[in-house]
Amino acid sequence: MSHHIVEFKDVCFRYPDGTEALHNLSFRIIHGESVGIIGANGSGKSTLLLHMNGYLMPTGGTVNIGDLHLTRKTRREIRKKVGIVFQNPDDQLFMPTVYDDVAFGPQNLGMDEEDVQKRVRAALDLVNCYDLINKPPHHLSNGQKSAVAIAAVMAMEPDILAMDEPAANLDPKSRRLLINLLKTFEHSKIIASHDLDLIFDVCKRCIIIREGTVAADGPSQDILTNKILLEENNLELPLSLQRR
């Protein structure tokens, strides 16, 4: 299915304040792949994800999602294909109840109420949170918030799922649940994180970003075991590979 491809070609991006966050960045992700994006603080991971659905537009180079070339015109279409979950679930749950929040996307797609309900139910079932449907988001635990934020994006049935630092602030058990959840998704997945163990568990492929450009790209098995390469990039071996 060629239409689930994500392709960045020589993408450059400069924030209006002059920071050059991406610089000739190129990669290509095909359907069903799961890819980890890693790199030091400020290397450009979050900026990269924001390009995936046209939230930021490249100042140079091109982004293609499926058959679509990312432009101001196509980005509405592209947003239906790519769902992004950002780091802090508090930023994403702005409606008064879990139901309203998960329903927000489908409602805006113009679906009728019955279909919306089905979608909401399916999405919440996926993350095992159907019980929370009537709670207000500020009464949820951190782990539950993360799960609901994912459900809210899944309710839009995206073809590609992108996540920024999905496990921050979760306790180890919730983190493990999240990892298992991510493993069961069949979508293309792109995950940016400092949690290299999570990346190792979830992603087959791994891209290291350094100063806005690709420093390494290959199977996680190779990259995440390459101590020298990792240390060059302000990273270190996944903790589970470190000996005590």
Place this chain on the structure above:
Amino acid sequence: MSHHIVEFKDVCFRYPDGTEALHNLSFRIIHGESVGIIGANGSGKSTLLLHMNGYLMPTGGTVNIGDLHLTRKTRREIRKKVGIVFQNPDDQLFMPTVYDDVAFGPQNLGMDEEDVQKRVRAALDLVNCYDLINKPPHHLSNGQKSAVAIAAVMAMEPDILAMDEPAANLDPKSRRLLINLLKTFEHSKIIASHDLDLIFDVCKRCIIIREGTVAADGPSQDILTNKILLEENNLELPLSLQRR
């Protein structure tokens, strides 16, 4: 030195909305110890730390810091002894430049300008951030912000250092630097975190909190290797002890 003891005796705490966050919690930490506080999301770790210098006052039981019994009257005294670094450095760097921020504490202690400058310099040197002295906090990276937040607390020269989730959002290298930094402090240290590897590296002793009470207390070496105990508490073995 009896005056650096931290002692919680049957502490209970109920938030105004009725949530019982701490329940008959007791422990005792002596001078120079480094203690990790771990537990599931919502188990009460942050609430516990907020009692250490009287931001929250126990609704039952007693808290003693050194020779002082925590009351509304003594808490100003106690705040000079206990320095707390919270999770989000943005909430702690509230002054417009690094210098002003680190100087804030000493200035409030009524020191004259020259001594203040010395303290600021010493504190920033401690965390290797002296170069940043004239920058505004929003020009710093996450790791630098964490380091400066620590310096700001260290400039008060507290006897006891308490930290909530110090390594969140740091890349692996910055996290490692922070761990090494923490290891060099001779203060009593109390660190609440989900990063069990960090706790294992920095703390000799470890307390598990469950639903607001102490579920286990002992050497990290024992507690953090006890898989069953950890799993009962929504935790898991430190990643570096997990086999792949």
Place this chain on the structure above:
Amino acid sequence: MAFDSQYYNVGYLDRLSYQDTFVHRLDPRTKLITTLLFLFTVISFSKYEVAALFPFLLFPAIFLTVGEIPPGFILKKVLLVSPFAIFIGIFNPLLDHGQVAILPGLTLPAGWLSFASILLKFFLTVSMALLLIATTSFPTICHALRRLGLPSIFVSQLLFLYRYIFVLGEEVMRIVRARDMRSYGRKGTEIKVFVRIAGVLFLRTVERAERIYFAMLARGYEGDMPVSKKYHLTTSDLAFALSVIVCLFIFRCYPVTQIIGNFFRGIFS
């Protein structure tokens, strides 16, 4: 995306203000006071005055170049905020029909003259205000205000505001992104959704204020924000202030433009 361009502009100005040039190094009090004098002098010209305003362009030109501020950026910002002044000023040519001779054989309605005067004044005042902030970091402006006697509560408000604009700005940007991502165009931008987002933001701001307060208590805060005395007037500050004042005086009291014009006409005729 209009909302973040505003935010980015603040960020950019802020970065410019931390450069290190002669203008940046001047004492903030000197710059603040001379800027205010400049502004007063400029707007004290009568409504039909155009020619006499030209020499004042020298000030922004010098600030721009000595302070190494990109002129394009300042121009763009001035254009961005011009609509209100244009809106008010454009009525002048429409309402004021008296004729005034500009060159032999060329007369214009006087309204155009006063309109041009408004625009020129607008350009001068706005660009100087922007250049002040582009060459003086905000915390130092606040120190200057404090030293000039403004209430300390007000000044500490300014400092907090400055500090947290950037933090809350990022936060808002993330929330708006999350909304836009799931709202496909206009549908998610109803007032109803806005109110909720603003409500969420409001509550989180109150909670953040609480955390900040804890952090302040942790460092001995008892109600007074400490002031540090970091700035001293130097001879270059005094020299700068003096030369600005002399220039302003000359430009205000003598029609420099006309004298120069006469001089050149004298040469060529």
Place this chain on the structure above:
Amino acid sequence: MHMADALISPAVGATMWAGSLAVLGYSSRKIRETIDNKTIPLMGVMGAFIFAAQMINFTIPGTGSSGHLGGGMILAALLGPYAAFVVVASVLTVQALFFADGGLLALGCNVWNLGLYPCFIGYYLIYKPIAGDGGNYRRIFIASLLSVIVALQFGAFSVVLETILSGKSELPFHTFVLLMQPIHLAIGLVEGIVTAGILSYVKNARPEILDTGAVSRPPAAGLPCKNILIVFVVLAVLTGGVLSWFASTSPDGLEWSIEKVTGKGELAEQEKGIAPVLKEIQEKTAFLPDYNFKQAHKEKPETEKVPAWPGIDTGTSVSGVVGGGIVLGIVFLIGYGIRIFKRQ
């Protein structure tokens, strides 16, 4: 509707600065007396909140255009009038500096127009009496809607007055009023609804914030009447001050603006407007060397009295045009020169 520097005269600017500074000083003293330490950081972040909330765009129903939040009333409801005024003043200061919204001289006007009315008049006369302590949703809604609208009307009217008194714009008073007030009625309606919505949301989620004061507020009892009186006295004195100051510094201008306000004699006013100016220029140039050329023309226009326009003096204006071009050139060269010099 921020006033801009270019539209005000020094007299108006200075008067409004003085007025705003006075209220600022008074409010700061009040805050010291009545508010606890906790409120200081809250005020600071609330200012940033107002800023941030302005960055969220929303669509105004039926129009498709987008609006944003003003915020004075929200602050007043949460923090009480004194603290709210100080916060609004700080927000406007930052806007003046970073966004060049308004300007430094017009800052006094803007703080007055956008801070004083919502915080004191809107809050004490309307919001507080209607919403009461806590209040129910309907009362909060009515109270915020009304107070926002009224405060904005006052603000808009002040903009008109300040502009007219400054005498830089030709807009006749009545046209200007007819333009500003309805626009601000519409803006006020939207802003009022939004304010009401946010306050209701907060009341729903964290009632204690609005009711008792997670925030300590100055006690409301007894104070309002006295304060409103003070405000009005200050207002009256200031208006009088503006007028008399104006009268003493620029009698023509006052005459001009009064004629404007009463709406008569446009032509007469123009004559008064420009003639003295040109004359002043001539007088000044006369002191200087190199004025022979002009001397020849000097008496001419005064006597010539073309019906359409009295003050034609081609001599001065030609010099003005030529000189203007040359000055521009010089400024450019100086700038360019510095740049080249710095590169090396």
